[in-house]
Amino acid sequence: MISKIDSKMCLNMYEQMLTIRRFEEKAIELFEHALIRGNIHPCIGQEAVAVGACTALRPDDFMVNTHRGHGNCLAKGADAKLMMAELFGKKTGYCKGKGGSMHIADFQKGNLGANGIVGGGLPIAVGAGISIQNRRTDQVSVCFFGDGATNQGTFHESVNMAALWKLPVIFVCENNLYGLSTPVGESVSACNISDRAAAYCIPGVNVDGNDVIAVYTKMTEAVARARAGEGPTLLDCITYRFFGHFTGDPGKGITYRSKEEMDEWLKRCPIKQFAKRLIKEKKMTEKTEKAIEAAVNASIENAVQFAKESPLPAPEEALQDLFH
């Protein structure tokens, strides 16, 4: 399947996944050095969902994000410098330091923002779908959310409304098998999250969320359906976070996940898997791999440098931006 996909696109996807990985690793390190405050919800391990899904999008498509959203931001075209500056609370960040990790938005790239409220973004994505339908464009609106979010009323209200009006919305579940410490089997009554689509008469698709090509392929179908006016799709992308729920979660989540389970998933690292495949199918040489790695590392260093050198906002700026 991978052979049918343009090599350049493959290398782009690889580079993006690696950028997300390095960005997150750096953010965790900086958090541990108290250069970043609050909390970070790292998406390490889930990069294939972000990149596979966003590669199927156009720059003018909309995206609604979650608290674990750095990967989706980057995949939707965000500038790592402005993201890092936001994490540092600097004036040059995406939200001028007001939002922080959980609230990065990038309207120029169609990124309508992340959310600190689980399930809070789903209705917003539906609204963007209404906007597309009423403005008669062929954009789509993509909503990312976790497995845990599907237990909120907003999930059911949103999917129903989008299905009812055949809105161009793609519901992408980043199903990492846990909502904080709660396993999906102890929180979702359905056998699969994709089964929930049946209640709204829309397609529910199971996707290997650690396979970027699989995500890209299923997403491309869902996007085509949405652009054709046939309505929403629910993609259930099974994946795993390698780190804890947030930076304060002890032992990368060892208090509620077994070491065996964590090790098993580590073997299925979406980035390593993809690199192996690219090399095997001669889409990437080891030399190119090294060059990409070097470029990614440099870009992250650059982002940190930019963030460090940027000024903090002045206290009086606290009162700005409440209204336009």
Place this chain on the structure above:
Amino acid sequence: MSEITFVDALRITIKEEMERDPSLLLIGEDIGRYGGIFGVTKGMLDEFGPQRVRSTPISESAIIGSALGAAMTGIRTVAELMYIDFSGVAMDQIINQVAKMTYMSGGAAKVPMVIRTQEGGGRGNAAQHSQCLEGLFLHIPGLKIVMPSNAYDAKGLLKTAIRDDNPVLFIEHKLLYAAKSAIPDEEYLIPLGQADVKRKGKDVTIVTISYMVTVALQAAARLAQEGIEAEVIDLRTLVPLDMETVLKSVRNTNRAVIVHEECRTGGFGAEIAAQIQEEAFDFLDAPVARVGAKDVPIPYTEPLERAVIPQEDDIVKAVRKVLYRS
């Protein structure tokens, strides 16, 4: 007597009440094996089992609503809302259902439930995880509101709240969880509606609650060095509200500064200031002052968060102002 943290005080209280009332139910997110994100329910699942310690899906509306349903039908319930900000998701259940059930039924429904939650800024958790919302709930008749400022009070107040036959919103503060107090070994209860004078003083009355008690006491210590003796009143509960203690103090000091972390506009300080002028107008030597957060969401970055949330300095300045000193 032992020195324990606020979190430990809550945990011990809940455990004791679980033992006392064998039907008491706990419900909330990640409260089982994980023990709650602040560790308040650690060990409860093992001790009391999954029927009494119900770790839920992420469904705040159903958490609050089902706590109400259980409470109305004879199961006293303590629901945990991880952050007060998430009350937004459960707002219908809180304000239209929980708060009104007893009254709407002409007193027939009994609603013995506590909603335990936590609020406040200071940790860079940004706009949707740092709010103080007591003023919002104060405006809804039918909810008791308890906001302890230390581990000792938390224990005595939580016991009373759990045993109360009405809905109680029990609001903790995230910056207080690690703070320690000496707790006696024997049981004690603190009645709702009894303010506590945390520091005596004759020059000005500072009325406050929750974490701001700590900040106000720091301000009072600094003011003492300038020769200003501030009395610091910890309201401990907003509903019922102990105005007697406040008025008695104001009649003595003739000046009042109300301090809260929630936004200044529409905060409980407005209500208390109004009641002071209604009841003690003739005793006032200066307008009642209010210190509260700036009327914006809580920003992430530290310099802005500090500028928005009331600091020791803001209290000191407000006190000097009502004393006409600069």
